[in-house]
Amino acid sequence: MPSPTAHPFPPAAPPHLPTAGAVTAVNLVKVYGKGDTEVRALDGVSVAFGRARFTAIMGPSGSGKSTLMHCLAGLDRATSGQALLAGVDLTTLSDRVLTQVRRERIGFVFQAFNLLPHLTARRNITLPLDLAGRRPDHELFQHLVTELGLTDRLGHRPSELSGGQQQRVAVARAMVSRPEVVFADEPTGNLDSRSGAEVLAMMRNSVHELGQTVVMVTHDPGAAAYADRVVLLADGRVAGEIDRPDHASVTDALRQLAVGR
Numbered sequence: 001m002p003s004p005t006a007h008p009f010p011p012a013a014p015p016h017l018p019t020a021g022a023v024t025a026v027n028l029v030k031v032y033g034k035g036d037t038e039v040r041a042l043d044g045v046s047v048a049f050g051r052a053r054f055t056a057i058m059g060p061s062g063s064g065k066s067t068l069m070h071c072l073a074g075l076d077r078a079t080s081g082q083a084l085l086a087g088v089d090l091t092t093l094s095d096r097v098l099t100q101v102r103r104e105r106i107g108f109v110f111q112a113f114n115l116l117p118h119l120t121a122r123r124n125i126t127l128p129l130d131l132a133g134r135r136p137d138h139e140l141f142q143h144l145v146t147e148l149g150l151t152d153r154l155g156h157r158p159s160e161l162s163g164g165q166q167q168r169v170a171v172a173r174a175m176v177s178r179p180e181v182v183f184a185d186e187p188t189g190n191l192d193s194r195s196g197a198e199v200l201a202m203m204r205n206s207v208h209e210l211g212q213t214v215v216m217v218t219h220d221p222g223a224a225a226y227a228d229r230v231v232l233l234a235d236g237r238v239a240g241e242i243d244r245p246d247h248a249s250v251t252d253a254l255r256q257l258a259v260g261r
């Protein structure tokens with residue numbers, strides 16, 4: 001087990017753990033509140049998210065999707081169980097190391113873009129690397145901005161970009177550091193369908209061309225159909241999964257989950 005004060009990477013994955021997923025939850029429990037107000041948001045979730053795979057997490061409202069993502073991304077602390085990133089259990093890390101791991105090993109794409117308004121697109125993309133004192137990989141930077149159609153937008157500030165362009169900047173920012181995993185929380189929630197499709201296609205390409213691992217929370221069966229796999233949650237537990245999902249199989253699975261409740 002890594003020391004809570006030392007930088008924990010690169011680790012050797014403990015041999016007894018379930019799979020060589022880039023991200024793995026082992027019997028993860030998250031309880032909010034106490035007594036009458038207690039909510040068991042995660043009730044023993046064990047699931048592995050494969051390396052270089054695009055996985056969507058779906059389930060009814062309140063099923064624990066965001067909580068699972070937040071615990072696996074080190075944004076929230078689980079009550080018990082393990083949240084493994086490349087074999088390192090995030091639940092054992094100090095706040096300081098966890099912050100460092102989040103900054104250097106995890107990419108985030110949020111519904112609300114979360115760009116800094118006074119920085120150009122270029123500076124927004126490289127900001128996490130700048131903060132970590134690392135230089136961007138020039139080739140990867142060029143690849144991403146070309147693929148995302150941002151080449152002639154790099155000098156613009158977020159207010160001078162469309163929503164779709166802002167989210168593409170956020171995707172480039174999440175990926176330019178070659179993180180262990182990119183977590184995307186409703187990345188197309190604020191986009192029109194065409195911009196949403198562009199962002200999803202780009203994320204899928206990054207998985208298949210660059211070997212990026214992507215885990216996305218979404219309510220949208222159309223968005224989930226871009227993924228290689230869907231993990232379904234209900235009442236804080238894994239309720240099933242779909243390999244090579246399409247719109248119909250996802251809609252059907254969600255309907256069955258709703259009927260079963």
Ligand SMILES: Nc1ncnc2c1ncn2[C@@H]1O[C@H](COP(=O)(O)OP(=O)(O)OP(=O)(O)O)[C@@H](O)[C@H]1O
Binds near residue numbers: 039061062065068
């Ligand atoms: N900070 C909190 N304090 C108390 N309860 C919380 C907190 N965050 C989430 N919960 C509860 O935990 C459960 C799971 O919430 P979570 O947000 O993970 O679900 P979700 O599947 O992402 O929902 P949605 O699809 O509506 O975003 C819900 O019952 C929610 O009310």
